[in-house]
Amino acid sequence: MNYDANNIFAKILRGEIPACKVYEDQHTLALMDVTPQSDGHVLVIPKVAASNLFEIAADALGRLIVTTQLISRAAKTAFNADGITLMQFNGAAAGQTVFHLHFHVIPRYQGKELRVHAREMADIKILTAQAEKLKQALSNSI
C-alpha cells in the first residue's frame, strides 16, 4: 500500500486543518473522533507516515500503543465509562476509512450499543467539552 500524504490525519499532523486534540507528544497525537461510536471516542495516531499496522516500525508502534493505553485510562476516568474497547482497522475490507494508522479508543457504557462507524458528525461544542474533560483526567494522571 502507498501512503497518501493528503489523507485527513496527515493534514491534521501538518496543521493544515483543525482537530479537537486531547494529547500530543513527540511521536503521537490523540484527537476526538468527529463521528463517535460512543461518547468520548478518541483516535490515537503516530506521527510517522504509516497507512496501517503493517507499515510501522516496532519502536513507533510501541510508543503508539503506550499512548493508547494512557488515553484509555484517562477516558475511563473522564467519562466514568464501564469499559474501553480498542479497535484498529487495516484495509477497506476491515472498515478502514482513513489510510493513516489509528487506534480507536471507545468508552463503553453498560447496556449501550455502539453507534455505526463513520456515519454521524458530532457537535463540535460537545467534542470540545469532552476533550477538556480528557485533558483534565490526563493532567491528573501524568
Added chain:
Amino acid sequence: MNYDANNIFAKILRGEIPACKVYEDQHTLALMDVTPQSDGHVLVIPKVAASNLFEIAADALGRLIVTTQLISRAAKTAFNADGITLMQFNGAAAGQTVFHLHFHVIPRYQGKELRVHAREMADIKILTAQAEKLKQALSNSI
C-alpha cells in the same frame, strides 16, 4: 480489578489445558480463537498477569503489540485476507469474556460480515489446519 489466576488463558499459559498455539516467545503467546468471528481469528496474549490494558506495564505492552503485528502480517498472508481488524476489550461492558488481556487479530474478507463474538465453537481440525498455515507464513516471514 483483581487478576483471577484461574482464567482460561492463565491455565493455558501454565500448560494445564490445551490450546491451538501458533506462536510463542518469552513474553507472548498466540493461539487460535475457539469461537472465531472469521476464518483465521487469532488471540495474542502476554505472559504477565494482567486482566486488561490498564494493568500491564509499558514494556510488556510494547512486546504484546509487536507480536500482534507479526501475527497480523502472517494471518493476512496465510488466509489471503483483504484486511485485518484488531479488537481489544476491557471490562464486561466492552465485551470482555476472559479476564486476561488479549488482542483479537481478525482476518477480514471482502463482503463478509463478522460472526458474533464468543458464540459458536469451531471444529478443532479446522483450527489446527489454520494454525499450521499461520505457522508456515510465520516461518517464511521471521
